[in-house]
Amino acid sequence: MFHIGKNTRSRIISKGISAGKSNNSYRGLVKVSPKADGARNYSQCDSMLIGDLCGANTFPYIEVGNKSATVEHEASTSKIGEEQLFYFLSRGIDSEEAVSMIINGFVRDVFMHLPMEFAVEATKLLGLKLEGSVG
């Protein structure tokens, strides 16, 4: 993300999901040029882990050339744990459905900004990718 002009604003939301033995890294550069007075950036990196063998990393790069700029970064990691799954199971919902519901909730912030057709495709793709990842 490059901030060149004055009073420019930007927001980055990254949602990463790691399942099985996968590792997911976020690397993002936010650069504010010397002329960009009052520039603002907010970055949020959320990672979700499914199972015990996966991981997630966040490497935010920030280069700020203007003293009046505000750059924020927030990161969170959550895990679909046994307790969460048991809660869904104890209501009759099987684990595949539970995971898909939790994951869809996790990515909702991003998917709700996508065009309808694309959001539908993305949701389906996510379901396919995660099939059999629990158990």
Place this chain on the structure above:
Amino acid sequence: MITKNAETILSVQGLSASINGAQILKGLDITVKAGEIHAIMGPNGSGKSTFSKVVAGHPSYSVDEGTLDFKGKNLTDLEPDERAKLGIFLGFQYPVEVPGVTNGSFLRLAYNTVQGARGKDELDPLEFDDFIQSKLNLLGMDASFLERSLNDGFSGGEKKRNEILQMAILEPTLAILDETDSGLDIDALRVVANGVNTLHGDSDAVVLVTHYQRLLNYIEPDFIHVVDGGRVIKTGDKSLAHELESRGYEWILEENSSSVS
């Protein structure tokens, strides 16, 4: 209410269960029949909560010995979701928070899954809205509850109400409420107790797991079981709760240990 010839809903005999190799339940016996309300009381670490989780099928606990039958069907090999579909409900002591999943969609999925398993019609979102409104009224909950993330940022009282709301829509045959009264103020306790009393009928049973006699002022149990060391050491009627409140658990523990030795 105790009725003659009532169907046995839960039959637990000599149940022993452990977690990570540590044995928590050591030969627990309880029989629950239709129409009855049972209360399980006992000191901290006695195995009360373990019992409720074992019945619901928590994967961390393993059943080592004894029988665990629901309406004559052996539960031990069934997954938690299969038990839920049969009509077993666990009201959680600490309901988990799931950000991003709306309460309404969670409730609808749970309802439709369980309805489907019972061979009944599923409801579409509009029909479900109408259906759940009456249940919300019962518990004095606002419809805005459905739009919020599942238990996320709920107060202690709201979480417990939400558990009873789930009980209301799933209409279980056996409802086990694990310390539903803890963390509730008097008003919330009354609402929750009122909800349980309204939902309870002749064909289902309720098991209350609790520390305090307070809840039993509002929900009158037919039987009270005192659990210690993973076993039921005393069973009585509701007067036992009053005695426990005034005398504590010590005397039963002593009575029990002297009768054993």
